[in-house]
Amino acid sequence: MTVVTIILCSCSTDPMESVSERRSGYYAADGDGYTLTAVSGVREHTFKADGKVGSDGKLKPYTLITLVPTTFDIDAVITFTAEVDGCTFGGTMIVHPFAASFSAEFEHETTAKQFTVTIKCGGKTTALSAQSQITGEMITYDRAISAAKTAIHPKGEYETRARIIKNPLGADGLCWHVSFLTSDGGSTGVLLDPVSAKVIAKK
Numbered sequence: 001m002t003v004v005t006i007i008l009c010s011c012s013t014d015p016m017e018s019v020s021e022r023r024s025g026y027y028a029a030d031g032d033g034y035t036l037t038a039v040s041g042v043r044e045h046t047f048k049a050d051g052k053v054g055s056d057g058k059l060k061p062y063t064l065i066t067l068v069p070t071t072f073d074i075d076a077v078i079t080f081t082a083e084v085d086g087c088t089f090g091g092t093m094i095v096h097p098f099a100a101s102f103s104a105e106f107e108h109e110t111t112a113k114q115f116t117v118t119i120k121c122g123g124k125t126t127a128l129s130a131q132s133q134i135t136g137e138m139i140t141y142d143r144a145i146s147a148a149k150t151a152i153h154p155k156g157e158y159e160t161r162a163r164i165i166k167n168p169l170g171a172d173g174l175c176w177h178v179s180f181l182t183s184d185g186g187s188t189g190v191l192l193d194p195v196s197a198k199v200i201a202k203k
Contacts, residue, residue: 051183061109148178
């Protein structure tokens with residue numbers, strides 16, 4: 001009698017393969033004359049739309065904070081301190097003259113439920129609690145990418161950017177924006193419902 005042992009194994013692909021940006025965090029806060037949003041994720045070191053991930057294949061973490069004051073002063077000097085995941089980051093925010101906002105970025109990805117951003121301007125100090133807008137019902141980036149590929153069927157070599165963003169179509173809440181970019185400058189993308197993965201729009 002011959003005993004045959006069958007070993008079952010599954011071959012899985014890396015969900016981050018060809019992904020040049022994954023933005024999974026979205027935070028919001030408001031108070032004392034400010035509205036704050038923050039997004040967090042990872043992206044390629046040299047961030048450009050060339051159809052491929054950077055040569056080293058490594059992605060760097062980032063958190064981008066955007067601050068909108070009720071009264072915008074283009075000459076205002078605003079500094080910030082962010083306390084997140086036991087780390088402290090800070091600096092001077094950069095003014096955006098056309099969007100009437102200020103922004104700052106630091107190299108750290110967070111998935112915390114909340115973190116504190118302290119704003120200082122003109123001798124006034126304001127502490128804002130940035131609360132995560134991500135819920136347990138929302139799909140993850142890999143499911144969003146899979147749904148986007150089903151909707152668009154990208155061809156050839158491309159890079160993928162998967163971002164949780166504020167719904168740009170006027171509806172409340174967030175959505176996933178997944179785009180596929182090729183080396184010749186081509187771009188296709190899809191907006192997905194963050195819970196059902198239903199296609200909201202595509203191009």
